[in-house]
Amino acid sequence: MRSKTTIELFRYWNTLRGERDLPRRDEIEPQEICALLPNLFILERQPGGDIRFRLAGTHVCALFGRELRGQPFGTLWPASEASEAVRIADRVMTQRSLAALSACGLTAGGERLETELLLTPLGSPQGDSDRILGSLAPLSRPSWLHMTPLECLVPQGLQILDSGRGGRLEMAEASHAVSAPTHREENGRKVQHLRIFEGGRER
Helix, strand or coil, X not given: CCCHHHHHHHHHHHHHHCCCCCCEHHHCCHHHHCCCHHHEEEEEECCCCCEEEEEECHHHHHHHCCCCCCCEHHHHCCHHHHHHHHHHHHHHHHCCEEEEEEEXXXXXXXXXXXXXXXXXXXXXXXXXXXXXXXXXXXXXXXXXXXXXXXXXXXXXXXXXXXXXXCCCHHHHHHHHHHCCCCCCCCCCEEECCEEECCCCCCC
């Protein structure tokens, strides 16, 4: 993980869950992560299976120049990548795992912005994994940031972490090693142009 926002969200989520696979969404205390809120969002699965934004912070919306609440998660990605992005979000919920993604944001004029996303599962009061608490943080601050909207995010790297209690921040911080597209299989298995690094439970 390269972004301070990503690391702090991971630490908060990891502390909150204790010895469990995931924390409940009603345990989230916004005042404890108030500095992170502009870069955070919540995704939820709709009855029909679609995954949409339930909430999105002001900085996340500003990146795209529009309100994201109620919008499908797939609309942030090119049409060719949308279904894979949604599949990753679905996996986070169904398998109670974490996903750290690196992505390049593109504007209509061709400007590029390196970003990092973290998707963490949240449970209902009954214990079902039905939402995602996520972050989206730019890795640089160009002069046009929040004035020229991004058209889409192009995925460049992916790391999946098992949510078992052994999930370690130092493993997540290695995600910068997959920040560029690759067609080789090294230290992980390839999914299309992304590499998935399994990690987490200590045996």
